[in-house]
Amino acid sequence: MIRPAEFIHPEDAAALSQLESIPGFPALVKKILSLGLEQFAYGINMASTIRLSPNQLPRLYNHLPPICRKLGIDEPEFYLQMDPNPNAYTFGDTKIYITVTSGLIELLGDGEELDAVIAHECGHILCRHVLYHSIADYILRGADGLGILGALTVPIQYAILYWQRKSELSCDRVGSIITSPEVVARTMGRLSGGPKSITAEISMAEWAKQADIYDSIRNDGLWNKALQIYAVALQNHPFCAVRVREIIKWGESGQYKNLMRNLHLNESGTVCPRCHKPVDKDWAFCKHCGMKL
Template sequence: MIKPAEFIHPEDAAALRQLESIPGFPTIVKKILELGFEKLWYGLNMASNIRLSPTQLPEIYNHLPPICEKLGIKEPEFYLEMNPVPNAYTSGDTRVFIVVTSGLLEMMDDDELDAVLAHECGHILCRHVVYKMVADYLALGLDSLGILGSLAKPVEYALLYWSRKAELSCDRCASIITSPEVVARVMARLAGGPKSITQKMSLHEWAKQADRYEEIKNDGLWNKTLQLSATIGKSHPFSAVRVSEILKWGQSSQYINLMQNLNLQNSSNRCSSCRRTVDPSWRFCKYCGNKL
């Protein structure tokens, strides 16, 4: 089982601590959840999207269970949205569900789809989903919060700042299931590039653009202010920044040690016959009967 503390991005953890320290933040979160948007969105999702299962488009559905098993999380409901725009998202508190669009499926190969799903499962593993929901609800408008609405704008900006950092943690989760290079490739695909172009790209050269961006952003107070105004309303970091972050993490001792430990665990906790995960206390595999 993988623990969030083993991979969570330090800026994600710091931003979350700052967010939860905002006066009135728990009250606003509770108020938003009481409005019933979760049940509304779940109902709309159930009515408009296609729930995937072992008998409903299994070639898509079958990507999800092994990822959930590796991460040690309960399998969420899985839906397909018929939408040509490539996208994936996770929602829900009492009933968590992942949605991918048809446009995403047409764009991604199997490894890239695994990376996207592992990223979404990362939100579940790191317990991001409730706060991501609150950020989405605030983005819809603050009128329904009444007097709290005027107080919630700073909370909205703080949530969006945290959301950008949370994405970096989930990119790390995706790289554990696939690899940093696959995650970087997904960024290129989601940026709108056709495979005929993106497969020829130097991802490391693209990542270097993030270093140049940091130089520009930190070149004086005015440039910092301009860049802040450009990012304050965004829920995701810029693509080059995400590519740079994940490729650097892929070279870190934290990632290398984590993957070595996971490989050791996987080799010792799998049946030599069917390769399913087994409990160390079993004498025989309950899936195929092989002696362990």
């Protein structure tokens, strides 16, 4: 089983802590949940999209179960939506479901790039992002029209969207755990530049450098910084060049390499089930934590 502490992006953790410390945020969450909007959205999704299963488009559905088993999470419901825009999202609280669009399938096909996207969405479940992501979605859809948001809660709107952008970086790491950093970067290339026939030869290193240039523009004086903050304030995802740079950097880190090594050992049965540290097959007890093996 993979634990969020083993891969969570530090900016995600810091932004979430900051979000939850904002006065009024817990009350806002409670108020939104009391409106029954989750059941409302779930009903619409059930009636308007196609639920995938072993008996319904199994070729697509079969991507999900092995990813959930590897991550150690319960399998969410899985849906296909007719939408030419490539997209995937996870929604809900008591009933969590993942939806992928027809545009995403047409763009990526049904290989490892699709696995990377589904794993990313499962990462939101593993990291317990889904409740706050759903609340962010209510905000973006105009929950203020329901009388639960006003001028006094605008800072919460910006804070939750800021955290949402950072949370995507953690889930890109989950996509890398299931596939690889290279596959995740390649998937970003498809989403930014088009199908494989156009983007197959993208240099990810060159693309990542664009994120460095972007940082230099953003940090070139207070006015440029303010403009760039304004540009992303209402976005729920980071820019793709930034995501590619972050995932390439993480793929080269000791944290990623140690995590993948431990997963390999775990799958081969040579890791302690309690402390997740490597053990010798001849040990009766784990010498790290003392658990009987």
